[in-house]
Amino acid sequence: MHDRIRHAGLLDKRMSAEAAAALIKPGMTVAMSGFTGAGYPKAVPQALASRMEEVHADGGSFKIKVLTGASTAPELDGVLAKVGGMELRLPYMSDPALRKRINDGDLDYMDIHLSHVAQHTWFGFYGGINIAIVEVVGIREDGSLIPSSSVGNNKTWLDMADAVILEVNTQQSTAMEGMHDIYYGTALPPFRKPIMLTQPEDRIGQPYLDVDVDKVIAVVETDAPDRLSAFAAPDEASNQIADHLLDFLDGEIKTGRLTNTLLPLQSGVGNIANAVLAGLTRGGYRGLKAYTEVIQDGMLELIKDGTLAFASATSFSLSEAGIEEFNRHVDFYRERIMLRTQEISNHPELIRRLGCIALNGMIEADIYGNVNSTHVVGSHVMNVMNVMNVMNGIGGSGDFARNGFLGAFMSPSTAKGGAISGIVPMASHVDHTEHDTMLIITEQGLADLRGLAPKQRARDITEKCAHPDYKPMLEDYFARASRDSYGKHTPHLMGEALSWHQRYIETGDMRL
């Protein structure tokens, strides 16, 4: 028997990626696995993109609607974007080629809270799913599936799709078997029950994904690794942001609002997140837990050195070195990591119950604490002046910040060599309202908004977080708004609130 495909009926359904891709028709809604560059299908989307390219070369049109867990990789979002093969994409992405398409207005992109995607699909808000394409580690004798390096929405895709294509990837370690927890207790209202999870390490489901084998129309064997996310050493600003956060946490412990094991951590992805994680070890924390979305290299290190006792997530996002480390000590990590469906990893019920500490990046905050996570006026990761371009998406930041015990939004105080301020009079797009933000952190400092009304927030955010180049400008705006605004609760000058963004468009610099 095939060692990765141990179900006879499904073994018979093996075919090439090209043959599987030929089963996908224009206009179909295709739900794919994948979360933060892990566990996405690697062969069928590429074969599909080749077919689309041929059709387009012949003057035809071939586009599909694509649903995923979150961001995927060049072999999925990248190739489909390059050939203009998507008419709709949801709920989160980070691929440069796809981002360009979205910002050019070439396709519809729906940016959705990651906890909402599965239930909105079940509610019927996106129509049906024609085909699910899901990467797995292997197929068991009973037809159940060993999940891959991400779980994401796979349970929902497999349940809801009319037909299923499986990619069995031999590059994914069989050692992951048993580390997943797939919750099958979901239902539609009014039949929903409490989700009986009270600690990050609680097992509430089963290690395998179920699939109706009769729905499987193709099994494709692949042998390609997940996109490798190199582990970047934190820069100075990120370390300063981390230090401000760690000082704050120390203070919370001293006042008794937190204990020295804190509460379950959620951490976004990237430079600042890595710096924060590294800082936790430096700060002497031991026995912490994470209830988060993604396990990065930095988190493996924390587990190894005992800073983290347990991590629950929906996905790995490891570099090549991280994967090697994981595989070498898999028996150790198996006891300390669990991967769940993203509706559980990001569930408001569980985030509020556990009291997560939510740590996420942002693009800009305004003086009242409204946060923009999605639409940039230029950015260090973008090459050109992109005003009101979408950056990536809200991801899970809203699920965690709205429902957690604490929510921090972090960013350097400036970007583009100082031409852009991370603190502005009015956010040019709001993803997290004043009602949902507690801590704003830049390398300049930390503003603690808890218990503060709007004008107090404005003073604190300006004083603590703004870059010196912009602080006088913000003080001036707030002083004039406080004097001239018709209402004095949240003073603003309508004719000037977005002038910094307009100035950047015109001159390439927010400074006067």
Next chain:
Amino acid sequence: MHDRIRHAGLLDKRMSAEAAAALIKPGMTVAMSGFTGAGYPKAVPQALASRMEEVHADGGSFKIKVLTGASTAPELDGVLAKVGGMELRLPYMSDPALRKRINDGDLDYMDIHLSHVAQHTWFGFYGGINIAIVEVVGIREDGSLIPSSSVGNNKTWLDMADAVILEVNTQQSTAMEGMHDIYYGTALPPFRKPIMLTQPEDRIGQPYLDVDVDKVIAVVETDAPDRLSAFAAPDEASNQIADHLLDFLDGEIKTGRLTNTLLPLQSGVGNIANAVLAGLTRGGYRGLKAYTEVIQDGMLELIKDGTLAFASATSFSLSEAGIEEFNRHVDFYRERIMLRTQEISNHPELIRRLGCIALNGMIEADIYGNVNSTHVVGSHVMNVMNVMNVMNGIGGSGDFARNGFLGAFMSPSTAKGGAISGIVPMASHVDHTEHDTMLIITEQGLADLRGLAPKQRARDITEKCAHPDYKPMLEDYFARASRDSYGKHTPHLMGEALSWHQRYIETGDMRL
């Protein structure tokens, strides 16, 4: 024995409102009962306001921090606002005198999701509570309290306050005894457990509030009714909005996304809400349930005629006629109404589990579906041009819209005789982001945003919801933004996005 105060020790603590008010010192944090004009203390705040007035007349200063459930009434917010006796007020208000103070910048007002207030207090975000002032129907032999016409945050106030003042109000019907469900299963993370409620009618707590009798420093007898909310007959625009919603619900039933008993309804307060409730009876619905914040006259009628089988809320808000009707048929209503703490009535865990249908008013929506619920540029209920003035607050609209099965935001398409559009290029304040809004309804029509990306939303909201006076202006803005915006995902012109609001400030009319 006193028939309302059946605990001997507490009977001994009776005193006048003036004597009780004298126990409150400047700078104290005072947590008071009250939710939507029901169950608020009626005597002590007035006596306190008189003392403050005397101190202020002598050139002194006497201000306190006031926490409540939601809005109260003239006898609390009104009198304290008039004498300038509050330095901080949270989480929601609707009193004209207080609103003026806030908009004049005279005090700090924190506008908080109603589901967050109790837990943020427990988290220590607002400091301690010096005194709780709570209205009750009566005190039982064991010292437990029969709750009044609202529950709100009373459980938290009684538990957390250093000292307690009780107002025993003989105007509140003893027939309410047994209708409350006070949940004592809350805890701080990491000790929280699932809340085992799966239907609006489930009882998960006890009918009485507990209080440490040793903390009670005063018992004040009162005899004044709740503020009377006259039941306004819906106007034509409200009826049209209701009709659009009812047509939509019919469609959802036909597609099978809803059954003919719908899902638990949450309904805001006011004209449009009344029209929607009336429409449900007209539409032939039977056996519906409500999981909401407030029981208004309209809801009593629905219960009486069988449209509603059960209503869970945290407060009554009945007119004099409504109170009479309730008292006359209290045995009937007792089986069909339950009042809970507001952390349970508005709990994200429960709203998502139950799949509530959230129906709330708004001030304005922008073409991308961002909704402003709190900050008005003028309004029909305000007398003067109040730009960026706070209106009332977000209340529970965010709890329900973010977590429910469906969320609708409703408003007439224009205000001030057409001078203000309810649909604008960019919302001047965002309380509900594009990620959290599903339906936008005006008397012109209904835009169903589910499954729509930003540019599709812009076309639909403009086409379906905008007033004919403003539709060409919105189309023109969107066309030019789609052409000239640097990013084409959510096209905006930074220099023009808020120009309608600015024009209103300058000319008193958003129209060109």
